Structure formats: structure tokens, C-alpha cells
Amino acid sequence: MRFLLACLGAPVISFGLLLFMAGLINKEVSEHKHNEETPYFDLVMINQDESVTRKIRRKPEPPKPVQDTTAVPTETLKTSIPNPNVNASLDLPNVDLSRSVTAMAIYLPGIKTPAVPAIAQSGDMTAIPLYRAEPRYPRKALRLRKQGYVLLSFDINEAGRVNNIEVLEAAPKHLFEKAARQALKKWKYKPMLIDGKPITQTGQKIRLDFKMDA
Known part of the structure; x- marks a missing residue:
């Protein structure tokens, strides 16, 4: 129940x-x-005739540079280049440089060169020296009052230039070789002619003597 x-x-x-x-x-x-609460919206009407004032900002002009009227003194540098004097005295101990230095004595063994080169009717002619540069006496040799010689071999090409220079003999060694080679490089010849055409003349020899006059 x-x-x-x-x-x-x-x-x-x-x-x-x-x-x-x-x-x-x-x-x-x-x-x-x-x-x-019921939300509401407040609508505000803007009159289109109202003018809007805008402010235009202009970038300030940069200040003009002030010209400095102070006179700046100008300095003129004059560089005087002394003319080299070949006969200038060198500061060398115990060496009288008033003496002249003879630095060239030449001979060509095996080659007979007449005083006036003879030109054959066929157009043959041996090489004729046109310019010979005198070697400079080395300072070390002057300081040590050393004399000596250098025997060189060389060729004369078709243009009359000296090339293929070799030192055959030198006394004393390692003292006059450089000066002799530098001088011989500057020599100029009228090349040897065969049938009127220049050819290379090889096997030339020359001896350069380095002597100090007493």
C-alpha cells in the first residue's frame, strides 16, 4: 500500500x-x-560651410655661412734642386779626389779596326763605335784606393746596341764588375754590314781599366 x-x-x-x-x-x-537601460545615440550635425583653419609649418631656412674675411697668409715653398756636379768632392778618408780618375782602356783582341773604316765595294763594313759611356769609379774602390780591370765579352745586334754582356775576368773581383757592365750597356755602334745589310756581330771583347792618376 x-x-x-x-x-x-x-x-x-x-x-x-x-x-x-x-x-x-x-x-x-x-x-x-x-x-x-536602453542605449541611445547622440547625433551632432556639422555644418559643411564652416571653414577649417590649417596651420602650415614652414621649415626654417638654414643660416647663411659667414665668410671669414681674415686674410690667411700664404707661404710659397721653393725647392731648390742642386745641379749634380760630377767632379764634386766626396767625403772619403785619406783620398785626394783632386786627382783625375782614368776609368777606360780599351782593346779588341782578334779584331783589326783601321783608323778610318774601309768600306768595300761589296758593301761590307765592320761595326763602328758611335758612343762610349765612361764608367763611374766605384766609391768603395776610391775609399780603399783600389785599382783594377774588367774583361768583358758582348755582342752587337742589328740596331747597334750592346747585349749578352758577360764578365770574363776581373781583378780584384766583386769591385769593378757592376760599373763596367752598366757603362758597356750604354754604348752604341753602327752595326756590321754584309752586302749592305746589318747583322749581329758576336764574340766581341773589351777590357776596362780602372786607374787613379798619381
């Missing part, structure tokens, strides 16, 4: 609770809507 009553009363009680809860929810929603 109790079980039957419980089964019949349970649905009634549940339905009543649902109605009660629904009524509470509707009441809260209505109160919330009533208390909520």
Missing part, C-alpha cells in the same frame, strides 16, 4: 517542483529586462 502511494505521489511532486522553478526563472528575467 505504501509503495503504491509513493509511486503515485512522486510524479505529482516532481511536476509541482518544475512549475515552481519555471515561475522563479520568468520572474528574474522580467525584472532584469525592466532594470536594463
Whole structure:
């Protein structure tokens, strides 16, 4: 009997609770809507005839450079180049440079060159020296008061220039060779002619003597 009553009363009680809860929810929603404020918009109309004032900013002009009127003294540099004097005195101990230096004694062994070159009718002619540069006496040799000689071999090409210079003999060694070679490089010849055509003349020899006059 109790079980039957419980089964019949349970649905009634549940339905009543649902109605009660629904009524509470509707009441809260209505109160919330009533208390909520309605938003509004304030529209302000702007007259198009009103002028708008704009401020234009201009970039300030840079200050003009002030010219310095102070006179700046100018200095003229004059470089004097002394003319080289070949006979200038050298500061060398125990050497009397007032004496002349003979630095060239030449011979050509095996080559007979007449005082006036003879030109054959066929157009043959031996090489004729046109310019001979005198070698410079080395300072070391002057300081040591050394004398000596250098025997050189060389060729004369078709243009009359000296090439293929070789030192055959020197006394003393490693003292006069450089000066002798430098001088011989500057020599110029009228080349040897065979049938009127210049040819290279090889196997030439020359001896340069380096002597100090007493």
C-alpha cells in the first residue's frame, strides 16, 4: 500500500517542483529586462560651410655661412734642386779626389779596326763605335784606393746596341764588375754590314781599366 502511494505521489511532486522553478526563472528575467537601460545615440550635425583653419609649418631656412674675411697668409715653398756636379768632392778618408780618375782602356783582341773604316765595294763594313759611356769609379774602390780591370765579352745586334754582356775576368773581383757592365750597356755602334745589310756581330771583347792618376 505504501509503495503504491509513493509511486503515485512522486510524479505529482516532481511536476509541482518544475512549475515552481519555471515561475522563479520568468520572474528574474522580467525584472532584469525592466532594470536594463536602453542605449541611445547622440547625433551632432556639422555644418559643411564652416571653414577649417590649417596651420602650415614652414621649415626654417638654414643660416647663411659667414665668410671669414681674415686674410690667411700664404707661404710659397721653393725647392731648390742642386745641379749634380760630377767632379764634386766626396767625403772619403785619406783620398785626394783632386786627382783625375782614368776609368777606360780599351782593346779588341782578334779584331783589326783601321783608323778610318774601309768600306768595300761589296758593301761590307765592320761595326763602328758611335758612343762610349765612361764608367763611374766605384766609391768603395776610391775609399780603399783600389785599382783594377774588367774583361768583358758582348755582342752587337742589328740596331747597334750592346747585349749578352758577360764578365770574363776581373781583378780584384766583386769591385769593378757592376760599373763596367752598366757603362758597356750604354754604348752604341753602327752595326756590321754584309752586302749592305746589318747583322749581329758576336764574340766581341773589351777590357776596362780602372786607374787613379798619381
